[in-house]
Amino acid sequence: MQTAIIIPAILNGVLMGAVYALVALGLTLIYGVLHIINFAHGALLTAALFAVYFCFRTLGIDPYVAVLGLAPLFFLLGYALQRFVIGPAAHGEDSNILLVTLGIAVVIENALLYVFRADTRTIDVPYGFSVIEFGGTFLSVPRVVGFFAAFAVAGLLWAILALTDTGKAIRAVAKEKRGAELSGIDVAHIYAMTFGLGTACLAVAACLLMPSYYVNPHVGNAFVLVAFTIVVLGGMGSVPGALIGGLFAGVVESLCGFYLGESLGQIGIFLMFILVLLFRPTGLLGARA
Amino acid sequence: MKAPGYLSVVAVVAALALVPFVTSSNVILNFLVIALLIALVGQGWNVLGGYGGQYSFGHAAFFGTGAYTTAVLQVQYGINAWPGFAIGIAAGALVGAVIGFLSFRSGLKGSYFALVTLAFAEVLRIVASVAPITGAGVGTLIRLDVRFEAFQFQSRAIFYWIILALVALSLVIVRMIENSRFGARLVAVRENEDAARALGVDVMATKLGAMTISAAITAAGGCFYAQYYLFLDAGIAYGPWISVEALLAPIIGGVGTIYGPLLGALVVKTLGEAAKHVTGTAPGLDLIIYGAVLVLVVGFAPRGVAGLLERLWPRRSRAPARAEEGKSRD
Numbered sequence: 001m002q003t004a005i006i007i008p009a010i011l012n013g014v015l016m017g018a019v020y021a022l023v024a025l026g027l028t029l030i031y032g033v034l035h036i037i038n039f040a041h042g043a044l045l046t047a048a049l050f051a052v053y054f055c056f057r058t059l060g061i062d063p064y065v066a067v068l069g070l071a072p073l074f075f076l077l078g079y080a081l082q083r084f085v086i087g088p089a090a091h092g093e094d095s096n097i098l099l100v101t102l103g104i105a106v107v108i109e110n111a112l113l114y115v116f117r118a119d120t121r122t123i124d125v126p127y128g129f130s131v132i133e134f135g136g137t138f139l140s141v142p143r144v145v146g147f148f149a150a151f152a153v154a155g156l157l158w159a160i161l162a163l164t165d166t167g168k169a170i171r172a173v174a175k176e177k178r179g180a181e182l183s184g185i186d187v188a189h190i191y192a193m194t195f196g197l198g199t200a201c202l203a204v205a206a207c208l209l210m211p212s213y214y215v216n217p218h219v220g221n222a223f224v225l226v227a228f229t230i231v232v233l234g235g236m237g238s239v240p241g242a243l244i245g246g247l248f249a250g251v252v253e254s255l256c257g258f259y260l261g262e263s264l265g266q267i268g269i270f271l272m273f274i275l276v277l278l279f280r281p282t283g284l285l286g287a288r289a
Numbered sequence: 290m291k292a293p294g295y296l297s298v299v300a301v302v303a304a305l306a307l308v309p310f311v312t313s314s315n316v317i318l319n320f321l322v323i324a325l326l327i328a329l330v331g332q333g334w335n336v337l338g339g340y341g342g343q344y345s346f347g348h349a350a351f352f353g354t355g356a357y358t359t360a361v362l363q364v365q366y367g368i369n370a371w372p373g374f375a376i377g378i379a380a381g382a383l384v385g386a387v388i389g390f391l392s393f394r395s396g397l398k399g400s401y402f403a404l405v406t407l408a409f410a411e412v413l414r415i416v417a418s419v420a421p422i423t424g425a426g427v428g429t430l431i432r433l434d435v436r437f438e439a440f441q442f443q444s445r446a447i448f449y450w451i452i453l454a455l456v457a458l459s460l461v462i463v464r465m466i467e468n469s470r471f472g473a474r475l476v477a478v479r480e481n482e483d484a485a486r487a488l489g490v491d492v493m494a495t496k497l498g499a500m501t502i503s504a505a506i507t508a509a510g511g512c513f514y515a516q517y518y519l520f521l522d523a524g525i526a527y528g529p530w531i532s533v534e535a536l537l538a539p540i541i542g543g544v545g546t547i548y549g550p551l552l553g554a555l556v557v558k559t560l561g562e563a564a565k566h567v568t569g570t571a572p573g574l575d576l577i578i579y580g581a582v583l584v585l586v587v588g589f590a591p592r593g594v595a596g597l598l599e600r601l602w603p604r605r606s607r608a609p610a611r612a613e614e615g616k617s618r619d
Contacts, residue, residue, distance in 0.1 A: 037400040039346075089588030094399050095344050099540060099587045102346070106533060106580030110573035118572065217573070221529065225411055228404055263419050270412045277405045278395040 008137040009258045010251055015143035017250020018150035019209050023223050024230035024242040025154060026201030032237025033174040033194040036094065039101040040081070042224025043108035044199055048074055048206030049215040050112055056123045056210075063125065064145075067207035071200045078199025083192035105220075113217035120216040128211050146208035153204055154243050160197070161239075170194055174237070222266065226253075229273035294464050294547075301548070302457040309446035318445040322517065324558040325452045326510055330531065331538030331550030332459040333507030338536060339545035340466065341499040342479030343398065347406030348507050348535040350388065350413050353526030355381040355508030356515040360429045361422055370440035374512045381508020382501050389500030393493055398482070407532070414527035428522030431515065440516045452513055456551065459506050463547045466502070475499050479545075507535060537579055541586050543595025552594045557582070 023045060030038050048070065055066040081104065090096040131138040161167040172180040173190045181187050213219075230249050234241025249269050257265030308321060330352060338344050358377035362368040368376075392405050417423045424430075435441045442448055466472040474495045477485040486492050515521055525531075534557075539545075542553025560582065561575030568574055590597055 037404065085584065089584055091588075091591070095342075096587050096591070098344060098346075098400060098403055099536075100584050102533070103580040103583035103587070106583070107577050110576040110580065113573035114571055114577065225408060229408075232404075261419070264415065267412060267415045270408050270415070273408050274391075274405060274412070277397060277401060277408070278391055 004136075006255075006258070007135070009254045011134070011137050011139060012143070013251035013254025014247050015139065015147050015250070016254065017247035018147040019143075019205055019246075020223070020226055020230055020249050021243045021246020022146075022150045022153060022201060022205035022208065024227040024234070024246050025150075025157060025239065026198035026205075027227045028231045028234065028237055028239065028242040029157065029201070030195055030198040031231060033170055034082075034191055036086075036090075036097040037101070037228070038195075038198070039098060039224070040104040040108065041101075041198075041202070041227060042220030042222075043105035044074070044078070044220070045202045045206060045223055046112060046215065046217060046220035047108055048203045049210055049213075049219060050116060051203070052206050052210040053121055053123055053215050056125070063123070063207045063210050067204055070203040070207060074203035075196040075200040077196075079192045079196035081199070082195035083188065086195070087188060087191060109217055109220065116217060118216060118218075120214050122214045123210060125211045140212050142208070142211040146212075149204070149208050150243070150246070153201060154239060157197070157201070158239060166190075166193055225273065226266065226269050229269050229276070232273065232276055293468060295461070298457070298460045298464055298547075301551075302453065302460070305453055306450065309449055313446075315445050318449050320558065320562060322445065322449050322452055324554045325449075325456050325551075326513060326517075327534050327538050327558065328551040328554035329452065329456050329459055329513070330507050330510035330535045331542070331554055332456070332463060333503045333505070333510065334535040335503075335539040335544065335550050336463065336466065336506065337499045337503035339539050339549065340463075340472065340479065341475050341496060341503075343496060343500070344403050344536070345406040345503075345532075346403040346536070347388075347408070347410035347532050348503075349527045349529065349532040350406065350410040351381040351385050351504040351507040352511035352514070352531045352535070353410070353413060353417065353523075354384045355511030356521050356526045357417065357423055357429070357511075358508075359512040360431055360515040360521050363431055364424075364429055365422060369438065370516060371438075374440065374509075374516070377512035377515075378505050378508045381511065382505035385504020385508075386497060386501045389497045389504075393496045393500075407529075410527055410529070410532060414523050417527055418523035423521075423523065426522070428520060428525075431519040433519065441519075448517055452517075455509055455513060459509075460547060460551075462502065462506070467547065471495070471498060533579075537583060539593075541582055541593055543593035546593070546595045549593055549595050552598075556594055 023041070027038060027041050030036065030041075051070055051073070052063050052066055055061040055070070056063060061069075085104065086097065086100050089100045125142075127141050130141040132141055132144060133139075159167075161171060169180065169185045169190050170193065172183070172185060173187055173194075177187060180190075226249055230242055230245035233248065234243070234245030249272070252268045252272060253265045256268030260267070305321075305325075309318065312318070330348065333351065334345060334348050355377040358380040359370065359373040362373040362376060363370055388406065388409050392402055397405050419425055433441070435443050466475070474485065474490045475498075477488070477490055478492055478495050482492055485495075511526065514525075537557055538553035539550040540553065541557055542551065543549030557579055560578050564574045564578050565571075586593055592599075
């Protein structure tokens with residue numbers, strides 16, 4: 001009897017975890033290369049969700065189609081933010097980067113609040129509530145799509161990093177910044193490219209999330225700590241770590257929500273986050289520093 | 290020079306104390322009360338972040354603990370607000386010591402420290418939003434009881450002087466830290482932890498001491514907030530807004546300087562009010578400006594308003610040296 005309830009909870013957790021993983025992929029990529037904690041990540045996700053909302057409501061574009069336009073758009077936004085705001089303002093100091101990205105987050109979040117007000121909004125796509133049966137459990141179709149798309153995006157990201165020249169340059173900068181600079185790589189450009197890729201991941205996540213989720217100006221906050229948790233859990237900068245960590249976080253949230261009540265679901269994630277930071281800051285998969 | 294630097298504290302506080310004699314406008318007093326509250330909370334952040342170099346993103350944990358302790362003791366246990374205020378500060382300091390002990394023991398610094406403090410604050414926020422003792426989602430309302438004994442006052446001026454007294458106390462504490470060996474050790478830890486340790490500084494004890502003082506000062510702000518507004522919910526007490534304001538004021542004013550938080554709070558709140566007057570009561574606009582100012586200050590004026598002022602009017606002790614420098618160049 002018990003397992004009949006728990007299995008759906010775990011499966012739903014896995015599906016939500018895939019979206020978390022997508023959000024965390026962008027964050028871990030930025031961390032892995034720039035070695036910075038991007039506090040604006042949640043606010044950028046909120047902006048992406050609003051962009052999806054706007055595309056659907058005003059232009060009538062389906063979220064799954066909108067991804068084709070929004071991913072490049074957010075790539076450019078991320079590129080510009082790093083190249084023209086974060087890079088110059090931070091003077092290369094970690095604490096400054098924290099503050100600058102926090103400032104950007106505050107600006108974006110409140111600009112959205114100013115324009116869209118605090119209302120929570122949803123879009124109603126025809127497939128929003130459709131379900132498929134899997135092993136006796138009914139799963140939301142948009143979430144299942146999100147699950148597979150998360151793996152596709154992770155694969156794509158891997159391919160970009162492994163096979164393209166830009167990807168090679170990104171890996172070189174991540175490993176040895178000074179050496180990369182000496183061999184003629186434009187580090188500022190590569191930093192911005194990485195930030196752009198990470199932001200584009202958010203646009204994809206937003207398109208996959210919106211059909212079964214909602215948006216308000218503060219929605220990104222719920223994701224930002226979860227994404228940090230996943231990044232820390234999976235080992236800072238590790239793409240497979242982010243995927244596994246994301247799925248794990250989704251299951252933890254779902255089970256905590258199941259046992260402790262819906263509103264306490266995220267507390268499990270945060271407690272896990274604190275415990276990992278305190279006792280194993282290199283992550284569950286990361287090598288010991 | 291028995292007590293270096295206290296004269297300016299007395300002068301600043303005395304000047305501010307005269308404001309209610311100049312104006313009785315509740316709008317102005319209310320504005321100043323809020324600015325001073327942020328200055329107090331920011332001064333707490335400044336002790337740890339400015340002097341100790343440990344950037345916390347979760348000072349809401351201390352603010353909220355102070356606020357909730359004062360409020361819950363009154364509402365649930367009928368304990369008078371004055372001892373409640375003191376217990377609130379102690380509770381905030383305790384939370385600071387515990388979080389500090391756990392984080393510093395694990396060697397968390399920089400971004401990791403910022404993240405873990407944020408996570409602690411969020412856990413407290415979620416717990417407060419469901420725990421029955423805090424009134425859960427409905428919040429906690431302190432009964433209106435305008436008597437001195439209940440820490441409630443008819444006149445805004447009294448509240449103003451109380452928050453000013455707390456700010457004055459925080460300024461004295463910071464001055465004492467600046468003049469003490471503890472302060473020297475704290476700055477040494479900020480500048481280079483390993484070097485400080487090699488010189489025999491107990492890094493853990495120093496950071497922990499700073500965190501406890503920092504949490505206590507910020508918790509005092511929370512206690513005052515509860516008495517001033519008489520209402521709390523989880524989003525107010527433990528919400529990210531107060532963590533942001535706590536670091537905004539010192540960073541904009543001048544991080545690691547005694548008057549930085551006060552200057553920063555006044556500048557930030559003036560900007561926010563000005564924005565509201567220009568565009569009406571649009572939600573979020575003041576925060577857009579705060580965020581933009583934060584980015585600009587970090588980018589162009591890393592020593593904040595205090596640094597800018599110093600550039601305009603160099604300190605007298607340094608002025609002759611610079612004047613001579615100028616002459617020799619002529």
